[in-house]
Amino acid sequence: MNGILITLEGPDGAGKTSVLKNILPELEKMKQEVVATREPGGVRIAEEIRQIILSTENREIDSKTELMLFAAARRLHMQEKMLPALREGKLVIVDRFIDSSVAYQGYGRGLGVEVVNWLNEFATDGLKPDLTLYFDIDTDLALARIMKNRSEEVNRLDLERAEMHRKVRQGYLEIVAKEPERFVKIDASQSLEKVATDALTAIKERFNSKF
Numbered sequence: 001m002n003g004i005l006i007t008l009e010g011p012d013g014a015g016k017t018s019v020l021k022n023i024l025p026e027l028e029k030m031k032q033e034v035v036a037t038r039e040p041g042g043v044r045i046a047e048e049i050r051q052i053i054l055s056t057e058n059r060e061i062d063s064k065t066e067l068m069l070f071a072a073a074r075r076l077h078m079q080e081k082m083l084p085a086l087r088e089g090k091l092v093i094v095d096r097f098i099d100s101s102v103a104y105q106g107y108g109r110g111l112g113v114e115v116v117n118w119l120n121e122f123a124t125d126g127l128k129p130d131l132t133l134y135f136d137i138d139t140d141l142a143l144a145r146i147m148k149n150r151s152e153e154v155n156r157l158d159l160e161r162a163e164m165h166r167k168v169r170q171g172y173l174e175i176v177a178k179e180p181e182r183f184v185k186i187d188a189s190q191s192l193e194k195v196a197t198d199a200l201t202a203i204k205e206r207f208n209s210k211f
């Protein structure tokens, strides 16, 4: 595969989706064709699974079911959209991927890193991002952003207690520390403009010769 896979990771409210929207026009000016997508979702059935997982009505979904639903959505999305684009040499940029399951289900829900890594490997046949931008933010600030903009989608996981969100952030920090060559950590508490500039700079620095 001669494409490039970039993933965006971070706690809820870190600003990943806003940054992606902001930097997309600049990325599209580069040589490589760009596919911007998201997890869970990105293709029809995975979007349907997204509705099921994130609906605030679906309180019966326990942690293990949640983990497996994310993994099923991940495989569908990867097979149908990500791999064909990567094989065609495109730049694929995904809002959340394997690290979200490790941070949320592994650390946040307490299922443990080992089982989540195993399931990620099974679902993706070992596909790893070339670069992951980790948007780091203090939990209270992130939750304040979500609550300030409640008119936007607030999902089942957004509504989890602050304690779970703190575990997720701590989990991310541990994941980043374990694979420093894959991750670039970005201070997401800055203005949107500055966060977007930092994200674009990180991408250009890593792949400049390829674009």
Ligand SMILES: Nc1ncnc2c1ncn2[C@@H]1O[C@H](COP(=O)(O)OP(=O)(O)OP(=O)(O)O)[C@@H](O)[C@H]1O
Binding pocket: 010, 011, 012, 013, 014, 015, 016, 017, 018, 019, 145, 146, 149, 152, 158, 188, 189, 190, 191, 192, 193, 195
């Ligand atoms: N740098 C920023 N400063 C202040 N507010 C921001 C910033 N970035 C994003 N926001 C606002 O914070 C909220 C969450 O942003 P966004 O949806 O982009 O985050 P996210 O990381 O994709 O979150 P989630 O994973 O929960 O979808 C939005 O209302 C957005 O307008």
Ligand SMILES: Cc1cn([C@H]2C[C@H](O)[C@@H](COP(=O)(O)O)O2)c(=O)[nH]c1=O
Binding pocket: 012, 038, 039, 040, 070, 096, 097, 098, 100, 101, 102, 104, 105, 155, 157, 158
């Ligand atoms: C892929 C993935 C996601 N999650 C969580 C993280 C968020 O709370 C939601 C997705 O909502 P967003 O607005 O698109 O960020 O799902 C998770 O717990 N595990 C995963 O693998």
